[in-house]
Amino acid sequence: MNRKVLTAIALAAGPLLAAGFASNAMATIALQLSSGGTTITTFGAGGIVSFVGAVGQWNINTPNGVSLGPGTTSIDLSTIDATGAAGAAPLTILLTDTGYTTPVSGFTMAGSGHIVGSGAGSATFDAYTDANTPFATTIHIGTLGPFSGGYNASQSFNVTPSSNPYELTEKLVLTTTGTNGVEWSTDSSTVGIPRVPEPASLTLLGSALIGLGWLGRRRRETV
DSSP states (O other): OHHHHHHHHHHHHHHHHHHHTOOOOOOOOEEEEEETTEEEEEEOBTTEEEEEEEETTEEEEEEEEEEOTTTSOEEEEEEEEEEEOTTOOOEEEEEEEEEEOSOEEEEEEEEEEEEOSSOOEEEEEEEEEESSOTTOOSEEEEEEEEESSOEEEEEEEOOOOSSSSEEEEEEEEEEEOSTTOEEEEEEEEEEEEEOOOOHHHHHHHHHHHHHHHHHHHHHHHHO
16 A cells, blocks of 8 residues: 555656756757858757858858756857958857757747947847757747947846757847948847746645655554
């Protein structure tokens, strides 16, 4: 009888404990840059990816695309430095990672940037989530921008993934409208808002722990 009760309690508490101790194994983070018919995709390791080089008429220095997943829902397209020649086609930068497992109730997007020196253009930041498909844009989390100069903005969105595990993709679009081109310096991040456990789940977990304590006490008394 005791063994059956103990098994039932373990089965009830198992999913709750698993959610709180998700694996921190990294998926493959990837970066995709495209402009004027040219597309370059590069893959990282250990949650970090970078790219330095030319894409169309843009010269890009991307020191870090960073993901903390899956146990921590956070992805960051950090310290982008991109210089576009006059008349250059828009530059689209996608950062993606899969395998996030932490339940979230929404996401907070934050972006900052400015034009270095003279020049004119725009910067637009979007974020997406999907059922664990790299670079997917199925569920739109939100948009910051477009910005035509220096900016520092953040906003939270009540959007949740459609499955677990799930994917995150950031999309940054930079343009140049000036006659002398433009140089953009930007940083963009998307962070999950942790989901607060429902009262019923907390009650179930509490009952399971109490039951385990009671069974342990009974076992000691019968020894």
